Structures are given as structure tokens and as C-alpha cells.
Amino acid sequence: LKVGILISGRGSNMAALVEAARDPAFPAEVCCVLSNRPDAKGLEFARERGIPALLIDHKAYTSKAEFEAAVTEALVAHAVDFVCLAGFMRIVSPAFIERWHNRLINIHPSLLPSYKGLHTHERALADGVKLTGCTVHFVRAEMDVGPIVAQAAIPVLSGDTPDSLAARLLTAEHRLYPLALRLIAEGKATVNGETVDIAADAV
Numbered sequence: 001l002k003v004g005i006l007i008s009g010r011g012s013n014m015a016a017l018v019e020a021a022r023d024p025a026f027p028a029e030v031c032c033v034l035s036n037r038p039d040a041k042g043l044e045f046a047r048e049r050g051i052p053a054l055l056i057d058h059k060a061y062t063s064k065a066e067f068e069a070a071v072t073e074a075l076v077a078h079a080v081d082f083v084c085l086a087g088f089m090r091i092v093s094p095a096f097i098e099r100w101h102n103r104l105i106n107i108h109p110s111l112l113p114s115y116k117g118l119h120t121h122e123r124a125l126a127d128g129v130k131l132t133g134c135t136v137h138f139v140r141a142e143m144d145v146g147p148i149v150a151q152a153a154i155p156v157l158s159g160d161t162p163d164s165l166a167a168r169l170l171t172a173e174h175r176l177y178p179l180a181l182r183l184i185a186e187g188k189a190t191v192n193g194e195t196v197d198i199a200a201d202a203v
């Protein structure tokens with residue numbers, strides 16, 4: 001699988017995917033990292049690892065359609081056939097999702113379908129839940145809805161703050177995202193009991 005990773009900031013999940021893919025036995029290769037923000041820290045990491053680090057600043061485009069067309073063009077130019085969103089802070093349009101149907105996944109910091117959207121940890125703490133976690137899912141037109149590939153749960157501890165919870169969850173995210181990508185690349189991902197055959201969705 002030839003993977004492109006879209007980021008907007010820190011890029012720690014992207015880094016976890018890049019590190020996992022350094023293992024020759026890992027069934028996916030990271031072809032490029034693309035950010036919509038010039039100041040994304042993750043771009044430096046990619047560059048240091050010799051991975052093409054691309055900047056496509058959404059502010060340089062007059063419409064989302066033009067921005068996304070440029071993103072798709074850059075991904076295709078780098079031979080990408082599968083896209084991982086990793087802290088990419090732009091909502092992608094239905095057209096982009098359709099273009100990458102079943103070839104576009106995201107990691108979200110909650111146990112979906114609970115806590116879609118932003119501020120997941122604040123809301124989880126306010127509700128007093130005792131477990132939270134992260135989810136890797138295929139992207140569909142509705143935000144944070146889509147076939148779940150893999151999840152990991154962590155306990156909420158007394159005294160947790162949104163920041164402490166986010167930090168503890170992040171280590172679980174860094175294990176989960178490579179695991180989920182591996183499952184997909186090996187044709188072992190199942191959704192509602194059915195194997196996901198990404199080869200059926202030709203690019």
C-alpha cells in the first residue's frame with residue numbers, strides 16, 4: 001500500500017506511522033506527508049526522514065474544491081493510493097471522500113460513536129466516563145462516522161485533566177494507527193464482520 005499522510009500540526013501520529021513503516025515487513029510505505037499549514041511541526045520530521053514533505057496551504061485557494069484538487073493531484077503525483085488523516089484539521093468534502101472511497105482513514109480521540117467532533121476529553125470528563133479511547137475509521141461524508149477499523153481503550157483516572165487524558169491516550173493512538181493500517185494493507189480489516197477489500201475500490 002502506498003500511503004500519503006495529511007497533517008495540520010504536531011504530526012505525532014504521522015511519525016508513528018512513518019516509524020512503523022520503516023520495518024521492511026510492514027505492508028505499507030509512506031510516500032509523502034502533506035500539510036495544509038506552513039508551521040506544521042510534522043513537516044520537519046518527515047523531511048528529516050527523507051520523506052517528501054509537501055505544503056498545500058488552503059489559504060492560497062479560493063475554494064475548498066480547488067484546495068482539495070491540489071491535494072489529490074499532489075498525492076497522485078507521489079503515487080499514493082491510500083490516505084491517512086492524522087490531525088488534519090480541515091473537514092474534507094464529500095467529493096474528496098468519494099474520490100478516495102475506502103482509501104481514506106482517520107484517527108479520532110474517542111471511542112466512536114461517542115464524542116464525535118472536537119473537545120472529546122473535556123466532554124468525556126464532564127460525563128464522568130471511566131473509559132475512553134481512540135478510533136481508526138474509514139471516512140464517510142458525515143464527520144466521525146464511518147466503518148470502524150480498530151479501537152483502543154484507556155482508563156480515565158481520578159484527577160485526570162483534558163491534557164493528562166490526551167497525553168495518555170496519545171501513546172495508545174501511536175500503537176493503534178499502525179496496527180489499523182497494517183490490518184487494512186493485509187486485507188484483514190473487517191467491518192461489521194465483513195473483510196474490507198480495498199482492492200475493489202480502484203483508484
Ligand code: GRF
Nearest residue numbers: 010011012013087107108109
Ligand atoms: C490526535 O489526538 C488525533 O487523534 C486527532 O488529532 C490529534 C493529532 O495529533 N485527530 P498529532 O498531530 O498526530 O500529534
